[in-house]
Amino acid sequence: MKIKIRTKLIISFYLGLLLMMALALYSMGVSQKTLQESVARSSMFLAQEMLTRIDAVIFFKTEEFQAHSGHFYLRKDLLASNQAFAKLVNVQTYITQRDREWVSAPKKEITPFMKELLTNNLSNTLREELVEFYEKKYGYKVFPEVCVTNKYGAIVASTKKTSDYLQTDEEWYQKAIAEKDYWVGPIEYDESSEVFANDIVISLYDEGGNFSGIFKAVLNTGRIIRDAELFGREYETTRISLITKDGRLIYRTIPFKFLEDVSEKTFFKRIKDERGSFTAKVGGRDKLYSFARSTGIRGFKGLGWILLLEHDVDEILKHAISLRNRMMIVSSVLIIIGMVIAFFISFFITKPLAKLTKGAKIIGKGDLDHRVEIKAQDEIGELALAFNEMAEKRKRAQEEIKIYLSKLEATNRELDAFTYSVSHDLRAPLRAITGFSEMIVEDYGDKLDQDGQRQLGVIQNSAQDMGKLIDDLLAFSRLGRKSLTKSKIDMHTLADEVTETLQLIEKKQKIRLNVKDLPSALGDRAMIREVFVNLLSNAIKYTGPVKEPVIEIDSRTEGDENIYYVTDNGVGFDMKYVDKLFQVFQRLHSAEEFEGTGIGLALVQRIIHRHGGRVWGEGKVNEGATFYFSLPRI
Amino acid sequence: MTSGNAVEILLVEDNPNDAELTLRALKKRNLANKVHVVTDGAEALDYIFATGSHESRDISHRPKLILLDLKLPKVDGLEVLRRIKSDERTKAIPVVVLTSSREEQDMVESYKLGVNSYIVKPVDFNKFIDAVGNLGLYWPLLNEQPS
Numbered sequence: 001m002k003i004k005i006r007t008k009l010i011i012s013f014y015l016g017l018l019l020m021m022a023l024a025l026y027s028m029g030v031s032q033k034t035l036q037e038s039v040a041r042s043s044m045f046l047a048q049e050m051l052t053r054i055d056a057v058i059f060f061k062t063e064e065f066q067a068h069s070g071h072f073y074l075r076k077d078l079l080a081s082n083q084a085f086a087k088l089v090n091v092q093t094y095i096t097q098r099d100r101e102w103v104s105a106p107k108k109e110i111t112p113f114m115k116e117l118l119t120n121n122l123s124n125t126l127r128e129e130l131v132e133f134y135e136k137k138y139g140y141k142v143f144p145e146v147c148v149t150n151k152y153g154a155i156v157a158s159t160k161k162t163s164d165y166l167q168t169d170e171e172w173y174q175k176a177i178a179e180k181d182y183w184v185g186p187i188e189y190d191e192s193s194e195v196f197a198n199d200i201v202i203s204l205y206d207e208g209g210n211f212s213g214i215f216k217a218v219l220n221t222g223r224i225i226r227d228a229e230l231f232g233r234e235y236e237t238t239r240i241s242l243i244t245k246d247g248r249l250i251y252r253t254i255p256f257k258f259l260e261d262v263s264e265k266t267f268f269k270r271i272k273d274e275r276g277s278f279t280a281k282v283g284g285r286d287k288l289y290s291f292a293r294s295t296g297i298r299g300f301k302g303l304g305w306i307l308l309l310e311h312d313v314d315e316i317l318k319h320a321i322s323l324r325n326r327m328m329i330v331s332s333v334l335i336i337i338g339m340v341i342a343f344f345i346s347f348f349i350t351k352p353l354a355k356l357t358k359g360a361k362i363i364g365k366g367d368l369d370h371r372v373e374i375k376a377q378d379e380i381g382e383l384a385l386a387f388n389e390m391a392e393k394r395k396r397a398q399e400e401i402k403i404y405l406s407k408l409e410a411t412n413r414e415l416d417a418f419t420y421s422v423s424h425d426l427r428a429p430l431r432a433i434t435g436f437s438e439m440i441v442e443d444y445g446d447k448l449d450q451d452g453q454r455q456l457g458v459i460q461n462s463a464q465d466m467g468k469l470i471d472d473l474l475a476f477s478r479l480g481r482k483s484l485t486k487s488k489i490d491m492h493t494l495a496d497e498v499t500e501t502l503q504l505i506e507k508k509q510k511i512r513l514n515v516k517d518l519p520s521a522l523g524d525r526a527m528i529r530e531v532f533v534n535l536l537s538n539a540i541k542y543t544g545p546v547k548e549p550v551i552e553i554d555s556r557t558e559g560d561e562n563i564y565y566v567t568d569n570g571v572g573f574d575m576k577y578v579d580k581l582f583q584v585f586q587r588l589h590s591a592e593e594f595e596g597t598g599i600g601l602a603l604v605q606r607i608i609h610r611h612g613g614r615v616w617g618e619g620k621v622n623e624g625a626t627f628y629f630s631l632p633r634i
Numbered sequence: 635m636t637s638g639n640a641v642e643i644l645l646v647e648d649n650p651n652d653a654e655l656t657l658r659a660l661k662k663r664n665l666a667n668k669v670h671v672v673t674d675g676a677e678a679l680d681y682i683f684a685t686g687s688h689e690s691r692d693i694s695h696r697p698k699l700i701l702l703d704l705k706l707p708k709v710d711g712l713e714v715l716r717r718i719k720s721d722e723r724t725k726a727i728p729v730v731v732l733t734s735s736r737e738e739q740d741m742v743e744s745y746k747l748g749v750n751s752y753i754v755k756p757v758d759f760n761k762f763i764d765a766v767g768n769l770g771l772y773w774p775l776l777n778e779q780p781s
Contacts, residue, residue: 429651432652467758
């Protein structure tokens with residue numbers, strides 16, 4: 001498959017770009033994931049931090065409350081109450097009765113008994129030091145209610161009217177006794193204080209280590225948490241939820257219902273272990289949840305609350321995604337720019353190459369003056385330089401060849417002219433020799449003796465021989481100067497013509513002459529005729545001594561040539577001398593054996609060479625000879 | 635050689651040997667005494683047009699035949715031929731080129747110029763004699779010319 005260099009360049013450029021883009025996208029994906037994970041982790045720790053602070057806030061309030069539990073006046077009053085109750089005949093009856101009275105009174109009513117309790121010293125002190133003090137400090141009732149019960153469970157002091165008198169059935173009461181130190185109850189809606197609060201209860205002991213009563217406060221946790229500004233947020237869309245361990249909402253950054261049950265929600269169900277994070281799809285958006293469970297602080301076990309951070313994944317990744325989108329846009333722009341750049345750059349390579357190719361073709365077609373112009377300094381420029389050098393060398397070589405050719409032609413022409421004028425000029429003296437010697441014979445022949453006549457005869461014969469030589473030479477040279485007139489030749493017909501011309505000799509010598517089918521050839525008819533004349537005359541001449549002479553003219557095809565041959569069963573020749581056969585005047589037999597000047601084959605060779613063919617001969621002494629000549633197939 | 639008035643054949647030949655052979659041939663036909671020989675082209679023209687050295691000749695007395703060799707000194711044979719055949723007074727004179735050259739060029743040119751016959755001198759003596767003898771008989775005697 002033929003792919004141009006420009007295409008290859010552009011493809012590799014784009015592959016490179018695509019790889020880069022893929023790498024970028026991959027790293028984007030990875031960094032997004034990493035970012036998400038790090039956000040998950042850091043918000044997990046944040047949740048933990050927040051919870052610790054929440055625990056701390058509650059713990060410190062507890063501590064402060066605890067501090068108050070050691071007050072001297074508390075002990076004193078509690079002791080007094082316990083002692084007083086101990087003196088009663090039937091404590092239980094008394095307590096039960098008081099309790100019934102307390103409960104049956106209308107909610108808002110304060111009975112004198114109640115009033116007495118609510119305004120005794122302890123109550124006032126507690127109210128002043130805990131309720132009002134912290135209310136003034138924080139602007140809201142941190143401890144909306146504080147009360148004290150004696151060891152029998154009856155209210156000794158309270159800052160607010162409690163719902164009943166006897167507290168032993170209260171959960172916090174039982175827990176206080178069980179816990180021995182202090183106990184923080186679960187967050188609940190406190191009806192009397194009308195706040196979401198935790199009960200803090202501390203069991204008190206006298207000097208002997210006996211249980212003497214319970215010190216209880218209601219901690220306005222709901223408000224504390226709300227006001228504490230504990231919840232900082234990195235992302236605006238992050239939702240923070242504070243949930244009890246059974247799935248009740250204590251706090252949320254969006255409007256919520258206190259103690260709303262979210263235990264059935266999917267996200268709650270996925271909260272396991274002390275801290276962690278997970279992702280979920282909520283309302284079509286991906287959310288990242290991080291949470292931590294309160295583990296307490298110092299001695300404080302904590303309330304087991306769960307802080308849940310809900311992040312909108314898209315918001316977290318907002319920057320990363322916008323970065324990715326920007327990168328996509330930039331990449332697209334880069335690709336378009338890259339396309340243009342690659343296109344232009346490829347020009348720097350393909351244009352010179354095209355120039356080079358075109359130049360090569362032009363020079364190949366023959367225009368040796370054409371040079372390739374490339375300004376680049378790189379490898380292609382060097383190639384162009386080398387190329388031009390080559391063309392220059394070729395041009396010079398061509399010119400040299402032309403010079404040699406013309407020299408050769410000139411020499412040939414000179415030779416031909418020389419041969420011609422020599423032969424021509426030799427004729428005249430030759431004519432004189434033959435003429436005047438004949439004149440001598442005519443005029444003075446009778447005055448010569450036999451030997452004189454013989455000697456004169458020698459002169460005449462020699463002149464005759466010379467005449468033939470000159471004729472042959474002349475014919476040979478004329479051939480060199482004559483131009484070819486090519487036409488389609490019916491070789492068989494031509495051969496027949498020639499044999500007819502020579503038939504007298506043929507008949508006299510009783511030669512069997514076969515002319516086979518011969519393919520047509522393209523050539524100068526007169527010259528090819530000469531070829532046949534010469535070859536046939538030779539064949540006839542050299543089969544003279546043979547008893548049953550046979551001469552055949554046939555042909556065969558080889559590649560893009562037709563090979564014609566004249567074969568005879570005459571005296572043949574020694575292959576050792578085959579090269580000499582075709583030279584001018586070279587003979588393998590003396591003039592006495594066979595007449596002839598030895599120019600026939602040289603003539604044949606010259607004619608055939610001018611036609612673009614080859615001539616050769618094969619022979620065996622006393623067995624015959626075959627002479628071949630080839631002509632291009634038409 | 636002969637008296638100007640009886641000349642029937644003008645032989646233009648620079649080679650004395652060839653001239654001798656030609657005369658011998660003509661002699662065999664008894665035409666020798668009617669031959670005038672000139673040895674170069676200029677003299678040939680002088681003779682034919684009665685100029686120069688042959689001023690005194692009567693131009694109206696035209697030769698019956700001109701045997702013309704092509705290779706001549708001074709003025710070339712073809713030039714002489716051209717002059718003869720382009721002059722009203724002389725173009726009717728039969729001109730036979732008698733030359734050693736078998737060149738196609740020379741032949742073509744000669745016929746173009748209006749030569750009446752083109753003979754190549756045979757090397758063989760007998761053939762030469764026959765050729766010239768026949769010429770001598772044919773042109774001057776057999777061939778009719780306007781007076």
